[in-house]
Amino acid sequence: MDQTQATQATQGGPGTGPFVTTISGVRVEFPCKPYPSQMAMMSKVITGLKQRKNCLLESPTGSGKSLALLCSALAWQRHEAARVFKLNEEMEAQHLAAKQAQAKDRREKVLEQMKKQKQQLEEQNRSLVDESVFESNVSRDIIKQEPGSSLDISVETSSIPVYDITDDEDEDDFKPAKRTRISKSSSTSIMMNKSGNDALNSNTENLQGNTEIKKGTQADLETDSPYFVPPIKELTVPKIIFGTRTHKQIAQITRELRKTKYANVRSIVLASRDHTCINPAVNKLPNKNEACRELVQNAQRNGGCQFHGRSKNLANFQALASVGLQPAYDLEDLVAVGRRTKACPYYVTRYLMQTADIIFCPYNYMIDPSIRKSMSMDLDGHILIFDEAHNMEDAARESSSFSLKQDELQRCMQDCEKVAKCGTEPYAHEEIAKLISTLSQWMDMQTPQLREKSFNSSGKCWNGTDFLGSVHASGMTQEGIALHQTYFEAIIVQRDQQMEAVRERGNRWYEEKPLITTQSVGVIESIFRLFTELTRENGRYRDDFRVAMSKDNVRQRANGNSGPFRSVQVLSLHLWCLNPAVAFEDIQKQVHSIVLTSGTLSPMQSFESELGAPFPLRLEASHVIDKNQVWAGVIGTGPNGVSLNGSYQNTETLKYQDELGEILYRICNTMPHGVLCFFPSYRMLDTLCNRWTETNVLARIEQDKIIVKEPRSGPDMFQEAMDNFYGAVAESTRNSGSFTCTGALFFAVYRGKVSEGLDFADNNARAVICIGIPFPNVRDMQVELKRDYNTRNMSRGLLGGGEWYEIQAFRALNQALGRCIRHRKDWGAIFLIDDRYLRTPRYLNSLSKWIRSSVMKIICLSSYYAGCSHNL
Template sequence: MASMWSEYTIGGVKITFPYKAYPSQLAMMNSIVRGLNSKQHCLLESPTGSGKSVALLCSALAWQQSFNGKPVDKSLSKKAEEPLSCCCACHSKNFTNIDLKQGTSHHFNCPSTPPSERYGTSSTCQDSPEKTTLAAKLSAKKQASVKRDENDDFQVEKKRIRPLETTQQIRKRHCFEKEVRHLDAKVASGKTTKLNSPLGKINSFSPQNPPGHCSRCCCSTKQGNSQGYSNTTKKDHGGKSKIPKIYFGTRTHKQIAQITRELRRTAYSGVPMTILSSRDHTCVHPEVVGNFNRNEKCMELLDGKNGKSCYFYHGVHKISDQHTLQTLEGMCKAWDIEELVSLGKKLKACPYYTARELIEDAHIVFCPYNYLLDAQIRESMDINLKEQIVILDEAHNIEDCARESASYSVTEVQLWFARDELDTMVNNNIRKKDHEPLRAVCYSLINWLEANSEHLVERDYESSCKIWSGREMLLNLHKMGITTATFPILQGHFSSVLQKEEKVLPIHGREETREVPIISASTQIILKGLFMVFDYLFRQNSKFADDYKVAIQQTYSWINQTDSSDKNEFFAQAKSRKRVRQKTAVRMLNFWCLNPAVAFSDINGKVWTIVVTSGTLSPMKSFSSELGVTFSIQLEANHVINNSQVWVGTIGSGPKGRNLCATFQHTETFEFQDEVGALVLSVCQTVSQGILCFLPSYKLLEKLKERWLSTGLWHNLELVKTVIVEPPAGEKIDFDELLQMYYDAIKYKGEKDGALLVAVCRGKVSEGLDFSDDNARAVITIGIPFPNVKDLQVVLKRQYNDQHSKLRGLLPGRQWYEIQAYRALNQALGRCIRHKNDWGALILVDDRFSSNPAQYISGLSKWIRQQVQYHSTFESAMESLAEFSKKHRKVIDVSKEDRKFIQDSGSTLEVAGLKDNTLTYLSEAASHLPPENPREGEAKMCVPELHCPKITTSLSLPGDIISRKDQGLKSFAYLHLIENSFIISSEIIYILL
């Protein structure tokens, strides 16, 4: 049978692709394979809609497959397994058979293996009889836990008498529950535990060693466990280097969902994988889900406070290994976090901890990229990037993310809270020698804050600050007793107070264990943040001290006044009390990192390869200097569309001829606001279906909305289209629900012609969302979204770049400032034109684009820059836009009946003996097409050339042509017999009569 997949050999790596790759995709894959082969870093720009994600996935996974392509010496493998033989369930004959057939070893499929059978997932994906057999072979413990009563959400911790335990046993038993690695923990044999051993590998928790295994089995010992699961092992038991994991980071969880959908369409869909996420996205416990601070509530349940425990946590073993997960329905191919959450609810297994457990045997790990850059998150998630592959997709904001990851801010009130809690620990003689130094740190910082609050300089209305350099802050820390010599000691004290311990106490004549209290999660977060910054400041002889600025900021906010009590300490009666809001000063201590290379220093030089990619990286020269990474391989790929599919125009004046320059002075005037409103209304009347309008800030959005409501223009807009406004990030409005309203208004249009979505650059709408086809036939951008020039961090960053531009090759402050605006602008423009057959208009509203194109057009993406048209008047722009829209609308939209043309011809094909084979291949090919395949309602339906099985039955159709006439429309599908293979022509052509 001929394959429906395209195969390419690049750099000695055979890559299976779901369709014929575009030139830009081939260029991307070539760059990635080169980088992986030579362990060099890649900086790759490919326009949005050019199939970048598929190229990333296929090339990286194909290389990973080829890296481990050689089979393991069976004799060595068998010899390594012999000592593990015993009569327990995990080494019984049946269990071994499962592992051989469905297990996720480090071998990828051979290139000749059919895609549906790769990664050992064919049986479960195709619902073969073997599926039941595999499920039946699971241990009795797992089967019982799956069918357990679903109403048993809570499990009361029963008091029990237990024999005395050694300190090491107590600490080892609780190591996983509190997610703490003990540096001095030792096993009974006297051997020191590995510092880099992953969390969560306690034997009783691992599904590979369910309760009931015999004690004689070496898999239940630490030795056996470390041999099979150590993440730091360089070679497997076959003698080959262990394959590098792929850590695929992107900006948001919504983008991760899009990436996993792309992976599902590829031949690598069965790759062992996991998705890391926060408890906000994965927690399923009913008591925690509705809680504001889910992390603290989760830890309380794990600690068993109030006699309750998390039953979902205790059920993680049901699905916490790749083999078991892939035998379950719907999980044999690439899955999304929502599918894991749904499965966790069904089986009462915690998705949060399940995802973390799945890291060990995963070949690719998806997560937001701040999980990879933030040292605190890497530690809490137990992410070890040494010799691993790091892919950062949609990384146009990676510089900001890296700076934020190495920065930390804390309010004076938060420091008070931490100090008071540490006070309580010391006063109650709880680990006093460890808590006292930590309390001293909080006292010192609070005293320093209060002492300097009198010397703050006013910057703005009710806003003042004072700034120190990193070097100056080191001197201040030295006065507090925090130095290069004492800081490691403080870190040791902090590590000690986080260790969970139990004391055996005599109670009512019996010995029972009682937990030693530890500081709250909020205090832990404060101390971890401070210690992270201190670590960067002291590291390598204070190498990064010049990259920091420390600022005390004071602002004012209105807070509810606390209830006051009288002299007898009785609170006032409720009837006489009124809610009083009091204006209060809020002081914040900020440690701002101005150099993103600080965060990258933790991974640069340690990982195998870093791949940074996005559709809007230009100008690319800034990334190498800003991130401190040498990108030996760089690429600026072209777009896959034709020039005729996009209209790019600048408009410098409105319908009344007034100049439109969206600077702060102009946007404050009613004339500007009215002229922009009239322009948006004209575009809505000219272009049908969906239109996106992006503004530089929420402040301007609110001003325009208020003005348009008062003048009646908003009402006129609503007569033409359904108008939806993106809510600010802080508002508790369901963004997904608003987005669905927008999609529905376009899909089910009635009296109105589609919808208008008014959004903000750098907002949710502009970042990574897919508005293909009718969802975005035009994108309007008002002005240029420069960052707030008065923002203190922006001012300091510009000064920092000016200071270090010559020595470090950084861009001057002004250029850095302009680049931030253009990257945000390019992201907004990229919401339109999402695949090869898409079309749309990009409308740049601002006089500066036409008056000074050399300065303002040069910052646009390459594919946009090449097509810009300058319109001297508003009328000429609208005429050109109307002609463009009309030309593309001339092609009749494909109705549902027309789109089923080939399916309707099934009876004819069946006569020729072709229905089963041909239609199956057609539907499969369509399902594997990415966004490049037009959506419902698209005028032209393109299908890549499909090679079907050899046909022995001769065609009985006259002229080997199927034709159909329906309501003035003729459709032709050409069928060719070439070398005994049946090929459907690459296009179904619709011709107007």
């Protein structure tokens, strides 16, 4: 390790006390003695941040990677803050010295210029005096020689009278003035003419004026005005934006932060209104975002939101501390304080974001440009850390993809037509309505060309070039779209002004003018985004997208949420991004560094090619456990000799389903406490559960385990399922031997909530059963398009379509396997039920490094059921 010196504050291994180490000149404080994998990860992170390079770090689940990420990144940030503070002081001192030197130089130049001007003035005076003496002598000679002169002029200079010469025609040409006694020293200026006086006065005024200007400049210099030396731009310390997949994972990260010496860092958690809104009236509505915006934007009309108005009371970290909320808080803590103080947690975090040192958020907040815009999130020069980033490629593609339904277009068009009749900017609204109508008509024209994809769905797809050509023929040209964007900008400006007038002054005239809804604004923005993505940078990325139309039969209620269900056809337009680099490129150009971490990143080369970003610093860390802490086996044949091939056709056979049920029963009868069982899809889960109910397999299992199923949707239902599972496992642990059940069995699906982010440490997961291999749905149009896209673009380093397809399956599988081992002293068993592992060696090689060498190929199944628990 480069320049690493370690000193342990207290003796002992992990968990025994704080540990201080220096990595590449950065002092890192760790809450315990780190594992070798943690030291390796911290070294890579610090090196990457110092060199402004990206990192790709794979470390097995349960090896403490989150703690290593936090401590190394925050240690570097603290070190960088000290360095930047010193540099800013040095620059300020240099700037002050430069200003003083400049001021001194300017003063010297002013004094030199004044000296020169004084000399010039003296020379001019001498020249004028000589000229006046000459003129006076000439005048005397003329007067003496003039015949008939009535003046008796004495040659004695002491007796020469002084006359006042005036231009007044009413006065005599020569009027005697008061006789003045003039000394010899001043006699040289007696006969100075009017032009001579003007010249002298002019020069004197110029000198005085220049002196005043220079004195003013001197004063400016003496006050160190920045006019002469450009002001310095202070260096800033990058923020850390720590993203993970779910809010549950964020809660785990903040708990890890509390264990460290960096717990007092200014931290915030960003979340949507769905997680932070505390207004009871808004919480009752299905769309909290729209309801919140309506309350806040039209406060004068509807009274506003009382919680939003009070959010500024907690707009800084001192205010948070005053109400008992310290840094390293989680989202639930913030919401609780918001309820107590009647301040909106959503807007509190928006205010705190400007001064926070570390920001926690779901990582789609960083990737999705529309979310970044709505959250006013600036990534420029900051550090992005993506934890659980194994699906970053999919997340980046999804951030540049979206869908529009035809019924949404029609509602938006009607909204614009209504405003055009009696609202502001009628012409602009009318033109936007015409554009939407043209797009909707184009969709109707394409409907006969849709081909059937499944029994209830049909569709068609275009690449970007073909789509633009098709809509161009319908009248939607690039120039026309640009013109309509100016109309839309005018609508938004007028809309904002109208809402501001109503909000501030309660303007009744504006209140009577209708506005297009926020939903309509979103639909119009999506239309323009569709064309912008395809045409930006002269259409550079247009063939990295596919535009698809689909017609699906779905069940909907007839009257909103209250009517009976009915089957309706929904026509949708989709923009699908096939190249994640399109979204990721904009990010990686502006940030300081990007750190991607997960337990399942292999093969790493796919990330660099797919994301279009270099990752020069990489790590594949080993697990922290010993080999005897995990037992892993592949089961290719059941107890009755039935081949366990998890392909789609085979899983529909009753022999396969019954053999699988028998295996599941035997494992649950043998393994204590919690058991997790993963299925490739909800459909397969439902099919097998129905069959096992008929054959009484579930009834036999329920004699040993309480069975819990992962719900498809609904956070409340999911939390209830988790509580039931954890409760049953806890009861089996407390009352071992006397409790009727020996634990619980959780039926879950790959890529679901159970497979990622949730903690099943110790007795919560003594066994993990993986049924089949979770290949993506081959009939899915997006999967088909992505496979074809990769095959066509292998020349730029992308994985082939077939290899990409397999990688998606094994990353999901490896995530599920990671639920088994959660820390150094954990243990458990892993069952891989599919004979394809035995027939295809590369499938075993696609497993995570930490489990690959431990896998056993089971030939005689029955002997292992009795022995695996004993061996563990």
